[in-house]
Amino acid sequence: xxxxxxxxxxxxxxxxxxxxxxxxxxxxxxxxxxxxxxxxxxxxxxxxxxxxxxxxxxxxxxxxxxxxxxxxxxxxxxxxxxxxxxxxxxxxxxxxxxxxxxxxxxxxxxxxxxxxxxxxxxxxxxxxxxxxxxxxxxxxxxxxxxxxxxxxxxxxxxxxxxxxxxxxxxxxxxxxxxxxxxxxxxxxxxxxxxxxxxxxxxxxxxxxxxxxxxxxxxxxxxxxxxxxxxxxxxxxxxxxxxxxxxxxxxxxxxxxxxxxxxxxxxxxxxxxxxxxxxxxxxxxxxxxxxxxxxxxxxxxxxxxxxxxxxxxxxxxxxxxxxxxxxxxxxxxxxxxxxxxxxxxxxxxxxxxxxxxxxxxxxxxxxxxxxxxxxxxxxxxxxxxxxxxxxxxxxxxxxxxxxxxxxxxxxxxxxxxxxxxxxxxxxxxxxxxxxxxxxxxxxxxxxxxxxxxxxxxxxxxxxxxxxxxxxxxxxxxxxxxxxxxxxxxxxxxxxxxxxxxxxxxxxxxxxxxxxxxxxxxxxxxxxxxxxxxxxxxxxxxxxxxxxxxxxxxxxxxxxxxxxxxxxxxxxxxxxxxxxxxxxxxxxxxxxxxxxxxxxxxxxxxxxxxxxxxxxxxxxxxxxxxxxxxxxxxxxxxxxxxxxxxxxxxxxxxxxxxxxxxxxxxxxxxxxxxxxxxxxxxxxxxxxxxxxxxxxxx
Numbered sequence: 001x002x003x004x005x006x007x008x009x010x011x012x013x014x015x016x017x018x019x020x021x022x023x024x025x026x027x028x029x030x031x032x033x034x035x036x037x038x039x040x041x042x043x044x045x046x047x048x049x050x051x052x053x054x055x056x057x058x059x060x061x062x063x064x065x066x067x068x069x070x071x072x073x074x075x076x077x078x079x080x081x082x083x084x085x086x087x088x089x090x091x092x093x094x095x096x097x098x099x100x101x102x103x104x105x106x107x108x109x110x111x112x113x114x115x116x117x118x119x120x121x122x123x124x125x126x127x128x129x130x131x132x133x134x135x136x137x138x139x140x141x142x143x144x145x146x147x148x149x150x151x152x153x154x155x156x157x158x159x160x161x162x163x164x165x166x167x168x169x170x171x172x173x174x175x176x177x178x179x180x181x182x183x184x185x186x187x188x189x190x191x192x193x194x195x196x197x198x199x200x201x202x203x204x205x206x207x208x209x210x211x212x213x214x215x216x217x218x219x220x221x222x223x224x225x226x227x228x229x230x231x232x233x234x235x236x237x238x239x240x241x242x243x244x245x246x247x248x249x250x251x252x253x254x255x256x257x258x259x260x261x262x263x264x265x266x267x268x269x270x271x272x273x274x275x276x277x278x279x280x281x282x283x284x285x286x287x288x289x290x291x292x293x294x295x296x297x298x299x300x301x302x303x304x305x306x307x308x309x310x311x312x313x314x315x316x317x318x319x320x321x322x323x324x325x326x327x328x329x330x331x332x333x334x335x336x337x338x339x340x341x342x343x344x345x346x347x348x349x350x351x352x353x354x355x356x357x358x359x360x361x362x363x364x365x366x367x368x369x370x371x372x373x374x375x376x377x378x379x380x381x382x383x384x385x386x387x388x389x390x391x392x393x394x395x396x397x398x399x400x401x402x403x404x405x406x407x408x409x410x411x412x413x414x415x416x417x418x419x420x421x422x423x424x425x426x427x428x429x430x431x432x433x434x435x436x437x438x439x440x441x442x443x444x445x446x447x448x449x450x451x452x453x454x455x456x457x458x459x460x461x462x463x464x465x466x467x468x469x470x471x472x473x474x475x476x477x478x479x480x481x482x483x484x485x486x487x488x489x490x491x492x493x494x495x496x497x498x499x500x501x502x503x504x505x506x507x508x509x510x511x512x513x514x515x516x517x518x519x520x521x522x523x524x525x526x527x528x529x530x531x532x533x534x535x536x537x538x539x540x541x542x543x544x545x546x547x548x549x550x551x552x553x554x555x556x557x558x559x560x561x562x563x564x565x566x567x568x569x570x571x572x573x574x575x576x577x578x579x580x581x582x583x584x585x586x587x588x589x590x591x592x593x594x595x596x597x598x599x600x601x602x603x604x605x606x607x608x609x610x611x612x613x614x615x616x617x618x619x620x621x622x623x624x625x626x627x628x629x630x631x632x633x634x635x636x637x638x639x640x641x642x643x644x645x646x647x648x649x650x651x652x653x654x655x656x657x658x659x660x661x662x663x664x665x666x667x668x669x670x671x672x673x674x675x676x677x678x679x680x681x682x683x684x685x686x687x688x689x690x691x692x693x694x695x696x
Contacts, residue, residue, distance in 0.1 A: 058115035059148040065116045074136045173376045174360040185368040192367040213273045219253030248300045301344035316348045318370045327379040385458040387514045394463035407487035415480035416451040449515035451478045465509045471499040540573045551686040571609045611664045614671030620678050
């Protein structure tokens with residue numbers, strides 16, 4: 001047979017392919033006569049390894065694959081990508097015929113093309129919106145060349161490091177930083193800088209001195225060249241934040257309404273833009289003169305943060321979300337009270353100062369800091385779960401599944417990204433649909449929650465009252481598709497039909513959409529392969545963050561509003577959040593909850609969760625310590641100092657420093673707090689614990 005202009009022998013397999021090579025071992029000598037056109041052809045040899053090495057590796061194929069998608073208009077099928085790459089690299093039929101292994105006769109080249117696509121997706125250059133379809137991302141559009149070997153190495157090493165060092169303490173942060181410093185962090189920083197330079201080329205320093213309304217605003221004829229468009233879509237791979245609500249741009253033009261979307265207080269777009277331009281010039285001048293402490297501004301936080309990072313990358317972190325900044329500051333011990341007093345840029349500066357103070361992270365730049373923080377403790381890990389029905393009788397499910405999306409109706413409401421808040425959405429629903437007050441409130445809340453879904457949140461698709469078609473995680477946030485005839489509100493979802501099942505009938509599923517799924521229903525839905533996927537609770541996450549920071553939380557409200565109910569369920573979630581089976585069992589029914597709660601409170605000494613109830617007769621002696629009568633050996637009584645419930649819990653916690661203990665106090669306001677707590681009123685504060693005091 002011939003292979004690359006050489007005649008090789010001695011064996012063929014029954015199919016006539018080169019599969020036999022894999023059976024002979026990598027060093028098997030295959031004789032050939034070369035070259036074919038030489039007159040005195042001499043007998044030579046070649047090894048199987050040498051033959052197989054002619055197939056490009058997946059990292060060698062990554063750039064050609066990216067270029068192939070670009071050549072096909074930014075969207076291509078697997079076959080189109082393969083044909084383009086084979087043509088551009090002039091891959092011969094011989095190389096294409098080489099198999100993966102003796103057990104897998106499929107093409108080794110096509111297999112490596114698959115791995116190249118996967119790594120490009122992990123790097124953020126490609127996305128896979130539906131089966132067999134690959135699209136280029138903004139990052140891919142802006143990237144012409146890259147070090148594929150370094151990138152694939154960093155992606156693989158990052159995955160291994162995350163499994164090893166995914167901790168929420170500082171030790172985990174430092175360990176992760178050390179592991180990723182020379183690979184993932186450096187690679188991501190290079191990509192970020194390429195994108196930043198692309199923005200600077202379009203909007204260089206001094207742009208805000210001459211920029212016009214047409215240059216700035218989205219929604220006009222040349223919107224893809226506008227500053228707002230670039231800040232949202234061309235920087236999405238630096239900051240995230242693609243999509244969302246128009247208010248984050250301060251002003252924009254709505255094509256659907258044929259009107260400007262303006263902040264309150266402005267009568268027309270010219271006045272609004274003039275105010276924005278003047279304020280942005282002031283802010284940039286302050287940054288130029290290093291006067292960051294004066295930078296309080298009405299500019300939307302995301303727009304302000306992005307702009308300052310583009311022009312001052314060493315002074316601001318590439319983090320666009322105020323909520324994410326707050327989460328990171330809380331993790332480093334900054335109080336909520338202090339954070340509330342900070343503007344978005346002060347949050348950036350405070351966080352940057354904290355990170356810069358760690359010797360273990362010395363030498364990292366702002367882009368590397370940001371990437372490290374998200375790998376260490378991603379605020380987006382707090383996921384929501386909601387339910388959506390794919391049309392009457394599941395009529396849209398086939399389309400949902402094939403194109404990986406979900407959608408809802410109420411199309412007359414229009415693009416929900418254009419509403420400044422939930423009240424504006426409610427007014428639009430009232431204008432177009434007749435609803436009772438109760439129906440209006442539920443629909444407003446559900447649609448608003450649908451529009452606020454973030455990447456990674458969960459969506460459950462159901463048919464009727466008792467059938468789950470699938471569950472999936474959001475892959476692309478809300479958009480409004482005017483080209484659809486119905487169900488124009490769309491969210492992209494990667495569906496997983498392994499969750500499809502019949503469950504007990506749910507009367508509440510008569511509604512098309514629901515932002516809340518009770519725990520017992522979640523337990524039925526999210527059972528997969530014998531385990532339960534734990535859906536998180538934002539209320540419980542918030543309580544846990546408050547406890548971690550302040551060490552104590554008070555739930556307040558009128559009688560019957562669920563304070564005790566919430567506290568008891570939080571205690572169960574807090575105790576068993578890593579044991580999804582036990583947590584699901586506890587929250588599946590009142591009987592299961594009570595049984596586990598009884599077991600939880602019946603430890604040998606003290607359980608992890610202790611409950612007490614205050615009342616008018618409760619005293620310091622009961623709670624902290626006091627003298628108790630005790631019978632002596634001669635039958636008389638004497639007084640002995642004994643620890644109360646609180647001191648005994650504290651002693652237990654001291655003896656087991658690696659364990660967490662929770663004390664729930666019910667009916668707090670029925671007791672005389674000063675009488676019961678005494679000096680603990682001060683010592684319970686997180687920053688006073690461990691202090692020594694003198695008692696009278």
